[in-house]
Amino acid sequence: MNYQALLDEVKAHTLSFFNARQDNLHVYHNLSHTTDVVKAATQIANHYQLNDRDFFIVLTAAWFHDTGYLAGEAKGHEEKGAELAAAFLQERGFDAEGIQAVKNCILATRLPQQPHTLNERIVCDADLFHLGTDDFIDRNKLMRKEVEAIYHVQITKDDFRAKTISLFESHHYHTDYCQLLLNDKKEQNLQRLKAKAAAAGNKDAPATAPASLLAAETAARTSKKSDRPERGIETMFRISSNNHQRLSDMADNKAHIMITTTSIIISVLLSVMIRKLEEFPHLTIPVILLLGVCVITMVFSILATRPTLTGGTFTPADIAEKKVNLLFFGNFYKMTLEEYDQGMQQLMADRDFLYGNLIRDVHSQGIVLGRKYRLLRIAYNVFMFGIVISVVSFLIASIFFR
Template sequence: MEPSSTVLQEVEQYVQQRLLEQLPATFVFHNYEHAAEVAEVAEGLAKAASLTAADKEVLLLAAWLQDIDMVNGKADHESRSADTAKQFLQEHQLSDEIAERVAGLILSTQSDYTPDTLLEKLLHDANWSFVGRKRFFKKARLLRLENEHLDKEKFSQAEWNQHILDLLIFTKFLTPWAQEMYGSRKTTNISTQRQNLVEAREDTVREKTGKNFGRGIDTLYRVALRNHSNLSTIADGKANMIISVNTLVLSLIITVGTATFSLDSLDLSGQLYFIIPLFILMVSSLLAIIFAVLSAMPKVGGESFTMKDVKQNKLSLLFFGNFIKIDREIFVNYLRELKKDQELVYDDLTRDLYNLGEVLNRKYYMLMIAYRIFMGGLIVSVTAFLIAYLIAH
């Protein structure tokens, strides 16, 4: 028995009932709507190719029935659908030859098979016609949802956009009629998808570099680094004040002492009340100057490290005391990798912040010693002067 419009109607009703009632909800792409679209495109291609009535009916039967056994799983559904279609057609009194042809067409949709006959090529083009339609990107989103649910595989936006671009580029229409009907739109979709991929990659870079986190984190580091810098400036100012005052004191002591005393006429016992306080003040001023200079003295040398530490991102090369120890190209590559990963950027800023804290700790520790020596020297020298004066008189 040859296929007829009645058989096609029964097939359509069978596919509609089976897919709508039994197909899991996770099949948001390979569903009844998809089957109907493929059958509609196949009919248009059959008309364009001027197929005989028999070939057209075989093509349409295969288009409707190719995913009929998707209800039992996506894996190897083509072979199961071919068997189900063959059984259904035989039960509806179609000849074994037609049933075999339909089953063969369904098997030709397997991914590892290259279509050879005209009907196989037409079915292939009908299946992939969505890549050359305006609704392609909506269908692509449904395909992503289906793949992620069924295959349990998550894609980043950039990865999925690359996958879709590859799909558009490497999917080719095998008949001139499909190329004429869908080729132009496919080219437009490729152009659009290229731009989508560029934007997705830019978004990925922004995420990795932290630009999508707003200004909060950047402000945190900026304020902390500025505070450290201000504290360092204050410490240097205090050190400069200690150095200036004590240098002036030393200059006065040396000048007055040289003008007042001579070794020929100096009566050490008579001038003891004056010599000892001056000596104490001179020593304390000298020590205060030394510690103030140590506080303000820049530290050029960085941390001790190996190239293994650099590769494992265990130190910050942003500090000039570290990066001057490596080759320029290594430093350039280091910054290139740093710009790709927001975590590395903030880790480096954190290390840099910690290093500044260590420098500040050393500065203020030395400065504290200098101030205590200066204050202690003043107290002791004045006390010594008073005691010596009282004893002498």
């Protein structure tokens, strides 16, 4: 299925849907919000390197997730949006399992959010992505304006601020990517709301409230700036380690595919073709050539996934000289708990030692990945060129030497 072409249809349909129903009431749940959610969903999905099908499911859910607002009431809009998405996809012949996955992603955005799959977590985090960005203040003002317009009520700033604080305190991002990327800014936005609520609640000294609020925000910004290098470094190491782990999983999957494919070909050659060589002697060379290609490919694929272990021990001198990486199990799996605990206590007490271990760990992961992908590249090249040569040899043998 051409998912990109179908996704283009989804985009065109929802754009037409919103443009035909735009009004002065839905100043928040409108096309602007929807495109922001789609953009955030794309960013998160790209980080997790979703396949084409899951990428289509996530973005389709993002496009349709708030269509229910303009096709009915705000209450139960998730169910309405899921129905609209299902009807559209059914008309295009999309499979029932995929339709249900899109519906589940939309329904997962109901508050309190309770996503179960990665796709659902991505859509949920994209829907409330703005809570951890600088756009939160403007978006929150639009939300208050929309609620007042739809329900014909006046909501004081204090009441709406209290509800927003409650939302912040009950919400958490579901993907580790958004947690690392947005949690700090989300916490800053929450503290700003609480500071304003405290200032507004100080009835005895209204004149000093703005100054107190300004001081609190200035202190928060100062603290944020002082914390930013440490947090930024830790975030960098987490993201790098997670990316390396995903790349390692991808390499293992590629090797597994190649091992499975070559195993099937070898089984067929040994069980069928070898016994037929007396009847078809002209195929001897092509069969041996194909068998050799599969064996070489399998060997390199196995080498790419074969684990290697180091000595598993370290000495007090290694700790004193800060030469050992205590974050890699291969350096301590033969040590006792007491010895490892002593080493870790020294590691956590020494900033340079700690960051040195993190650097060594990322570097070691990179070396392992380089070896894996180098061996996999050889395996795929041997298989690709070998298959071509084998097929050509089969054709030549069948045409000229039969």
